[in-house]
Amino acid sequence: MAVRAVQQIMLGTVCKNERQTLETLKAIKAAGYDGLELNGFMIRPTSFLVRTMTKAAGMPVGKGGNFDWKGMLREADLSVVGVHEDLGSVKRDPDAVIREAGELGTDKIIITGMYRFDYSDISAVKNLAKDLNDSGKRLRKEGIQLLYHNHNCEFRKVEKNRTAYDMLIEETDPECVNFELDSYWPTEAGVSAIALMKQLGERMKLYHINDRGSRVTGPAMTPILKSDSMELGYGNMNLKELIRQALSVHVDAVILESHKNWVEKSPIKSIQVSAAFLRKYVV
Secondary structure (H helix, E strand, O other), X not given: OOEEEEEHHHHHHHOOOHHHHHHHHHHHHHHOXXXXXXXXXXXXXXXXXXXXXXXXXXXXXXXXXXXXHHHHHXXXXXXXXXXXXXXXXXXXXXXXXXXXXXXXXXXXXXXXXXXXXXXXXXXXXXXXXXXXXXXXXXXXXXXXXXXXXXXXXXXXXXXXXXXXXHHXXXXXXXXXXXXXXXXXXXXXXXXXXXXXXXXXXXXXXXXEEOEEEOOOOOOOOOOOXXXXXXXXXXXXXXXXXXXXXXXXXXXXXXXXXOOOOOHHHOHHHHHHHHHHHHHHHOO
């Protein structure tokens, strides 16, 4: 069975010290999750610039860079389903990334997309695929899988009928590079998430899940409402179909991730509400 997990980015505001962090992790376990997906920039000390940029993007990273995550996860009985890293770190010091993965008990390193990168440039995307292949080959020698996580920019066109994401699938070696599909972002970009899942097949090793809708009630200022992330089952995405497809290709984990717009403005409450949906359908 796929592990039900939470992405660490949801926890930045509720991990201000180790005591609160442990309480948060135990609450996640109690809600019915068995894993956490970590971010390298949240489990190691990071620069003020990185913290400021992520907070400005609506994703506060908290103060956990010096916390004993390994010990707290063990005490909360949560496994590590993977670690998000940037490709630059993997290229510069693959041995450190491999060592950290081993210490945390995971065999998955996930590239979280490229910052200030032109996904409409076919040459740039081709070079990215090569870098992913090279890094994936290096990690594979040590039993570590390299996965690529999408946002919405990968669905820019590099050719009339070809997106950057299509190109990354086609240009990467399945022996060295696979995928963590986030179904929220292609949906936001007007792309069929279920079609992408079927295109990836068993190359989809992890599944990031979120829902998309609007909390606005009453009349709108215009006939247009802005949509945002929602707790699972409260938006308009066909999550049941997406989960069925993900489970049919034996993904190792289904991972909840939302950055904001939480019910009662609480990430813990949001995690608990979404847990009911996951307990029902990820079985």
